[in-house]
Amino acid sequence: MTAAKPIRCLAFDTSMTCPGVAIIEVRKGKPTIKALSHVKPNTSRSHAHRAEVIEGWAMLFLDKHVGTAGFDYVVREDFAGKTSRSNYPVLSAWNACERATSRFGLTFAKYKKPGKDTEYLGISATRVKSLVAGSGNAVKDEVEAGVRRITGYAGTFANDDESDAAAIGLAWLIDAGVIEKPKGAG
Structure with a gap:
């Protein structure tokens, strides 16, 4: 008898200042963090230069x-800025990560809100906070605590x-029904 194949999720927290990435593996319904990384491109460089650093990382x-x-699953957080000043850096970093993943034959999954037909390019920050930390208004420490609670990561x-990438x-795995939603999560 062979053990069930683990489910693996690659998740990016994409930004131009310090993107993060996490690999979550699920065996028998239990998620664990298998790898983490981040990069801090030199903020005095152009967006084009920083995007290349992110792609290389x-x-x-x-x-x-x-x-x-x-x-x-290959996933990211959604982003909807209101101006080109806020959109350009994030979308440049998105593109850098997408170019890197495409070289390995990977494609970012589209996200559908429960009960909706519209596809988004990622899961919203509010949904992530709600599912992992129990509140759409959770702060960074609460999100990290939720990640630790769900995974047992020490x-x-x-x-x-x-921790945001994790x-x-x-959140994606909870939303997809791969792992259970923690008690008190939205």
Whole structure:
């Protein structure tokens, strides 16, 4: 008798200042954090330069972790800025991560809100906070605590971007019905 194949989720918390990434693996309904990373591009450089740094970081991370198992879900947080000043940096970082993942044959999953037909490019920050920390208004420490509660992770997060990436992956897995929603989560 062979053990069931684990479900693997690759999740990006994408930004131009410090994107994070997490790999969540689920075995028998229990999620664990398998890998974390982030990069801090030099903010004095142009957006184009920083996007290339992000793409290179993402490619190195993927080269180390894709292996033969691949990923069942490749996900990110949605973003809807109101101006080009806020949109351009985030969408540049999105594009950098998408270029890196595409080189490994990976495609970001589209997100559908429960009961809706519209597809989004990612899961909303409010939904992530609600599912992982129990409140759509949760602050960074509450999100990290929710990630630890759900996964049992006792290691160090180098920064909020790593715990946020893990939260994005966990929220996606909860929303997809792969893992159970924690008590008190929305």
